[in-house]
Amino acid sequence: MRLTRPFYLRKIARCRQELADRRLDGLFILNHLSIWYLTGLFHFPTERPIGVFIGTEEDSPRFFIPKLEEDQIREIWDSNIETYFEYPGVVDPLAWMCGRLADLGYGNKRLAYEGNIPVGHKEALCAALPGVDWREAGDIIAGMRLVKDEEEIQLIRKAALYSDFMVEEGVRVVKERGLVSEIEILEEVVRRTVDKMLDELDPIVYVSGIASGLVCSGERSAFPHGLPSKRRIKRGENLILSFGCIVGGYNAESERTVFVGSPSAEQRRMYEAVREAQEVGTTALRPGSRCRDANRVCLDVLRRAGLWEYVKHRQGHGIGISNHEAPWIEDGDGTILRAGMVVSSEPGIYVPGRGGYRVSDTVLITEAGPERLTSYPRDIEHLIIDI
């Protein structure tokens, strides 16, 4: 599954309109996610720069790419593709791209760049095109990415289904194999999921990292970003299954805390507080509300439960072509939620030396309110693995 050329032409048209409104003559894009979002050209960023120029004159973007990436781009675009041989090159690739823009008549125009490019790249642009009036306009594409189209939502829905499948399989692996290691759970879940995705999805846009996650057990589950280890799970412990995957370039995540054997009274109390915070916080993700207000009511549940000392992160984050993107469901983000935004809702608490608790769903904001795209059960009785 992947988006097709009409989708990208529509996005590019919107970008050109935005440029025209700001009286800018073009946008020179060097960020791999912006390129992926606007043109469908996927690449892992390396030292070899890829540049895409969106002018106001032409429908098609203009691509400047290293020779060895040429074949892949031709799957979507068939014109305005120019290549350079290598990096670093006798002529610097960015200087060459700027030279081509000058040849095309942009040498003394008003052009935009995105503020997420490295300082060194911006300096190269300014040095190579000193006659250009360079303006920062990173908010054009960032703004477009905030609200998802129906096509993008379809991909995220599909990714959400696979993310739920990953949690299901995580539980299944423990039921089948018993007290295995964190790494064994992760590896087996990823293997089953990639196999399933390869069977069902066509074409696969890219493979590396298409499904992945974190698996932390016992006292290690108190590290929110702990990497899976050789530690074997034990009876009586929490196990955080934190999974996500990518369909057609779009991410979703599903995360549950499960219990290896019957949880103690303390585990139940902690879990219920997190589950309630997630419920309250998710309900607050309504169009017209502000991100920071959802975050406040969500984390207030944990404050009131006397668990604030164990809170280490916000309620959630936007999700799309990046697994973390704006808007941020956090105190510092006043963005007003709108239908078509997709965010994670994932409060957690982390008790040092004992264990962590987190529940995450991928949530679509609709006119009618929040819609959870992931739906693995959240009630504690469904999260107990009897082994």
Next chain:
Amino acid sequence: MRLTRPFYLRKIARCRQELADRRLDGLFILNHLSIWYLTGLFHFPTERPIGVFIGTEEDSPRFFIPKLEEDQIREIWDSNIETYFEYPGVVDPLAWMCGRLADLGYGNKRLAYEGNIPVGHKEALCAALPGVDWREAGDIIAGMRLVKDEEEIQLIRKAALYSDFMVEEGVRVVKERGLVSEIEILEEVVRRTVDKMLDELDPIVYVSGIASGLVCSGERSAFPHGLPSKRRIKRGENLILSFGCIVGGYNAESERTVFVGSPSAEQRRMYEAVREAQEVGTTALRPGSRCRDANRVCLDVLRRAGLWEYVKHRQGHGIGISNHEAPWIEDGDGTILRAGMVVSSEPGIYVPGRGGYRVSDTVLITEAGPERLTSYPRDIEHLIIDI
């Protein structure tokens, strides 16, 4: 396997000496690879910035990290660790870090930043500390990374052994299972390799991407960066097995072109040209020579063989904590090779619609000349899989 605190203290001391020589009062690092290299703190870069300040007054670096990463850093460092709650935060995390630097008396000093940080980050630094005389000094850490210490070389040697193991296993999977898909080869190789690494290495610094690669067959092998697909390999085809892995944070790669059944006269001729280019190019990787000269003699073999139209990339690149880093074995890099540098030597040709040929070794430059750290056979008879 991982490097220990004495290694990092030595690197930091060298960095501080370099700052003193340039009359700089400190280096403020925001790049995840620079942080990893200099302090051993590994993290996947996200929207939450991590800052490390190297002053000239203290032995220990000063860490500014999000609260949820706090536990992991304490495995190496135990002081000068300050946390912020979240991103984006009511106070911007970079502004907070700069405020702390001002509290520490650096508000009107001469401080360095690295040019690989985003434009937006540099602007935040300048806005928050307008009294600082900010200087670009990305070459300090980049310069240190060029030549590897004995401890780093040991990790790369180990990674090279596993990379060879991956090629071996790729061949074995085809022998065992026959005409399978590219993806199946990759998945099975990664699974066997990660299992082996988890058994043998302790501790594992991080897991995601610890072993990975590209597997392209038939006409798809003519895409140098083609991603593994569901395409099944066929008799009579080329199969490029391009693998690499990471030990203690350090990379190596081993890549071979193998033949499914007996190669044709054309395949033999093409392969032999690439093998000879790799031999000549590798021999040219001697201390005192320039990177561009090795690249020239390497690619000259392909030019003389009349295959220039099929060449799509340089001879190679440096390899270390990044799988692609300086120096670049390319026409535009005049760096003089020195003992302790580690580079890939990987010329290739790519015949559209027919197939690609590439041989890559990870090569250590020693006083006595090049030493291949990967040693899977390169003679064609060893690369034919009889099935």
